[in-house]
Amino acid sequence: MTFIHISETDLNDLHICCALGAKQYSAAIDAKKAWLSDRMKEGLVFYRLDDRAKVFIEYLPVEAAWAPIHAPNYMFINCLWVSGRHQGGGHATHLLDRCKEDAISRGMDGIVHIAGSKKFPFLSDPRFLKHMGFNVVDKVAPYFQLYAHKFHERGVQPTFKTNKPLPVKEHGIDIFYTAQCPFASGLISDLEAVALAKGIPFHTYEITSREEAQKAPSPWTTFSIFYNGTFQTHRMMSVTKFEDFLENISTRGTEV
The missing domain is CATH 3.40.630.30 (Gcn5-related N-acetyltransferase (GNAT))
Structure with missing residues (x-):
């Protein structure tokens, strides 16, 4: 080929x-x-x-x-x-x-x-x-x-780099992402609906410039999920997996 x-x-x-x-x-x-x-x-x-x-x-x-x-x-x-x-x-x-x-x-x-x-x-x-x-x-x-x-x-x-990062919300889900991956940006509205249905605050931050990317709170700027201010995972996930993620988030630590 x-x-x-x-x-x-x-x-x-x-x-x-x-x-x-x-x-x-x-x-x-x-x-x-x-x-x-x-x-x-x-x-x-x-x-x-x-x-x-x-x-x-x-x-x-x-x-x-x-x-x-x-x-x-x-x-x-x-x-x-x-x-x-x-x-x-x-x-x-x-x-x-x-x-x-x-x-x-x-x-x-x-x-x-x-x-x-x-x-x-x-x-x-x-x-x-x-x-x-x-x-x-x-x-x-x-x-x-x-x-x-x-x-x-x-x-x-x-x-x-260890620049002072962009602020992360202290409560609920916070997602940082860029347009680099269609899956990342395409998932946002579906994930928001799941979180809000469960009464979990949901915030997103689309990184739209290299300057913002240099201050990202995670080195993986494509997609990163935070919960109550703490990094959780870089994984992009389906609605079903996100529902499971939210169900277990209080008992599960950061992905390692």
């Missing part, structure tokens, strides 16, 4: 893998395409399998990344995704090699990516990252880890 590089001019004509065939996410997909278009002006690359499948990579220079990371002259991977029947076919390695070749050609010092202390949904598998030459260079509680693949020793040591 072949891979293609989707440019800004291709966005309206080609699918972007996320939320394939899900009509309820059409507005969120349009928002994702607008987000991608703006990021492509800043150097983002969207490279995917030439097939209607979720096999793709998004990356851009850290200086333009929507994540609280200090890693000048590094490439940041927004998303590395291989799903379904295409898993195990070497596609993730190909996608990562493409990113590495691009970063080297730009004279960069390495690549950084956010994952977890173990394999979590919606985050890359840390075992694969280590296999591909990445090492953990920084950590943020409860489980986020910053992985770096340094091309040489001249580059700086990447770190998470």
Whole structure:
């Protein structure tokens, strides 16, 4: 199979893998395409399998990344995704090699990516990252880890930023998200209805700029759930799973 590089001019004509065939996410997909278009002006690359499948990579220079990371002259991977029947076919390695070749050609010092202390949904598998030459260079509680693949020793040591974060509500559910993922923004109204039906205060904060992303209360700016001011999870979940989450939230601690 072949891979293609989707440019800004291709966005309206080609699918972007996320939320394939899900009509309820059409507005969120349009928002994702607008987000991608703006990021492509800043150097983002969207490279995917030439097939209607979720096999793709998004990356851009850290200086333009929507994540609280200090890693000048590094490439940041927004998303590395291989799903379904295409898993195990070497596609993730190909996608990562493409990113590495691009970063080297730009004279960069390495690549950084956010994952977890173990394999979590919606985050890359840390075992694969280590296999591909990445090492953990920084950590943020409860489980986020910053992985770096340094091309040489001249580059700086990447770190998470410790800026004063955006405020989190002290009562109820607080969700921070961006338009980067259609599932994240597409879920909000359904989750709100569930919380309000249970009498739980529900607040959302859409991060709409890189400057806001640098102050996000969680390093995973795509989607993060807080309860009574405490981080709970980065997992995007269905209505049914969110109902279960709310039922158990008083007895369950932060996801680890």
